[in-house]
Amino acid sequence: MHLGLFLLAAGHHAAGWRFPGAESGTENFELIARIAREAEAAKFDMVFFGDRLVTSKDAHPSMITRPDPLVVLSALAVQTSRIGLAATASTTYSDPFTLARSLASVDLLSKGRAAWNIVTTVQDGSGNFSRTLHPESSERYAIAEEFVQLVKGLWRSWDADPYVRDKEGGVYIDTDKLHELNHAGYYFQVKGPLNVTRSRQGEPVLIQAGSSGPGQRLGARHGEVIFTAQQDLAAAQEFYGELKRQVGEAGRDPSQVKVMPGLMPIVGRTAAEARDKLALLQSFTDQSKAHHMLSVELDFDLSGADLDAPVPDLPLGDGGFSRRKLLLKIAKEQRLTLRELYHHVASSRGHQVFAGTAEQIADHMQHWVNQGAADGFNIMPAYFPSGFEEFTREVVPILQERGQFRRDYTGQTLREHLGLAQSA
Ligand SMILES: Cc1cc2nc3c(=O)[nH]c(=O)nc-3n(C[C@H](O)[C@H](O)[C@H](O)COP(=O)(O)O)c2cc1C
Numbered sequence: 001m002h003l004g005l006f007l008l009a010a011g012h013h014a015a016g017w018r019f020p021g022a023e024s025g026t027e028n029f030e031l032i033a034r035i036a037r038e039a040e041a042a043k044f045d046m047v048f049f050g051d052r053l054v055t056s057k058d059a060h061p062s063m064i065t066r067p068d069p070l071v072v073l074s075a076l077a078v079q080t081s082r083i084g085l086a087a088t089a090s091t092t093y094s095d096p097f098t099l100a101r102s103l104a105s106v107d108l109l110s111k112g113r114a115a116w117n118i119v120t121t122v123q124d125g126s127g128n129f130s131r132t133l134h135p136e137s138s139e140r141y142a143i144a145e146e147f148v149q150l151v152k153g154l155w156r157s158w159d160a161d162p163y164v165r166d167k168e169g170g171v172y173i174d175t176d177k178l179h180e181l182n183h184a185g186y187y188f189q190v191k192g193p194l195n196v197t198r199s200r201q202g203e204p205v206l207i208q209a210g211s212s213g214p215g216q217r218l219g220a221r222h223g224e225v226i227f228t229a230q231q232d233l234a235a236a237q238e239f240y241g242e243l244k245r246q247v248g249e250a251g252r253d254p255s256q257v258k259v260m261p262g263l264m265p266i267v268g269r270t271a272a273e274a275r276d277k278l279a280l281l282q283s284f285t286d287q288s289k290a291h292h293m294l295s296v297e298l299d300f301d302l303s304g305a306d307l308d309a310p311v312p313d314l315p316l317g318d319g320g321f322s323r324r325k326l327l328l329k330i331a332k333e334q335r336l337t338l339r340e341l342y343h344h345v346a347s348s349r350g351h352q353v354f355a356g357t358a359e360q361i362a363d364h365m366q367h368w369v370n371q372g373a374a375d376g377f378n379i380m381p382a383y384f385p386s387g388f389e390e391f392t393r394e395v396v397p398i399l400q401e402r403g404q405f406r407r408d409y410t411g412q413t414l415r416e417h418l419g420l421a422q423s424a
Pocket of ligand 1: 049050051052088118119120121122123137209210211212213214215216227228229262322323378
């Protein structure tokens with residue numbers, strides 16, 4: 001199976017930073033580098049950084065401040081040597097040439113370890129950018145489709161190995177290996193070519209994380225890794241099957257697309273100890289942030305709502321809002337109040353939380369992979385570093401023992417770790 005570390009430097013649980021012994025700090029690069037090296041020592045495929053483009057005083061502690069993930073990746077590229085390095089960047093609020101260039105640069109300087117998590121950005125970021133309006137979900141995905149095609153085109157500006165460096169002949173680079181792009185589309189006009197050559201893995205790995213219909217279609221056409229939030233085996237199997245079917249329909253090989261649901265493991269020496277840890281985390285959760293965090297995750301203004309009333313029926317929107325749909329499904333199935341749903345959101349934002357012994361967690365992961373629900377997991381520790389170290393030092397060895405996870409890297413690039421073919 002494949003493993004990614006979803007690194008939020010104050011923990012994934014909104015109260016994770018308060019856990020006894022926890023260290024936290026998005027501003028603390030030493031800590032971030034230490035955690036990334038721990039993931040590398042455990043032979044993880046990659047370490048992944050999310051991103052949002054707006055902040056507010058009530059935001060999740062791991063999200064209220066955060067340096068630009070691509071800049072963090074460049075620093076990690078020299079602090080690590082094998083682990084893949086993935087960053088989120090928005091197709092709604094970025095410029096394709098600039099982003100293609102930054103990603104290609106990180107891919108080069110990390111020797112072929114970069115990945116891009118393509119997001120369309122649910123939260124309105126227009127206040128911080130020249131864009132005057134936040135596009136609707138369907139338009140965001142139309143922009144994303146053109147954006148991704150354009151970025152791929154730019155990445156293919158140069159054929160492999162164009163450098164000649166013939167001192168006597170006076171030929172530095174073979175410009176026959178350079179291709180114009182001249183993209184003139186609906187949203188973007190970009191002449192190209194890109195002034196960055198290919199990395200050891202060709203080009204960055206593409207990750208896609210949208211679960212709505214248009215999100216899945218974008219993933220099926222371009223995604224090589226698919227992140228998703230899944231609560232139960234049946235729903236995860238359905239998503240996995242449907243996504244792989246769409247990949248086939250798009251003319252691609254389904255085995256070349258890795259589906260990795262998020263998983264928050266809470267490791268205990270006994271199941272009861274793990275449950276106690278989760279309860280302790282929940283007891284630290286700041287109730288004053290509930291309205292804001294629910295409004296952000298449900299993408300619906302809930303300020304002033306009664307937290308002890310049942311979760312109201314909210315509209316599902318214009319075909320997007322898959323996270324809202326997932327959270328509302330959890331609320332309905334478990335008959336939750338808004339406050340109870342807030343505890344779900346504060347712990348893992350709709351991702352699966354599994355509290356148990358290392359053995360139980362390994363069994364659970366193995367079961368999902370064997371039952372066609374996942375190709376691996378995006379691990380979301382509730383807090384750092386011990387909440388992660390318990391996973392790498394107790395769960396990973398069990399997976400290795402069972403032949404479910406590598407004992408060492410066999411390749412150099414992220415594409416090799418993931419078993420993906422070299423890009424076109
Ligand atoms: C593991 C994971 C990580 C994500 N990270 C980000 C992120 O960093 N920034 C972001 O704007 N959206 C992120 N998303 C949200 C998705 O891009 C997407 O907007 C969301 O799942 C809703 O899907 P939809 O837009 O297709 O409705 C993430 C989703 C998942 C499952």
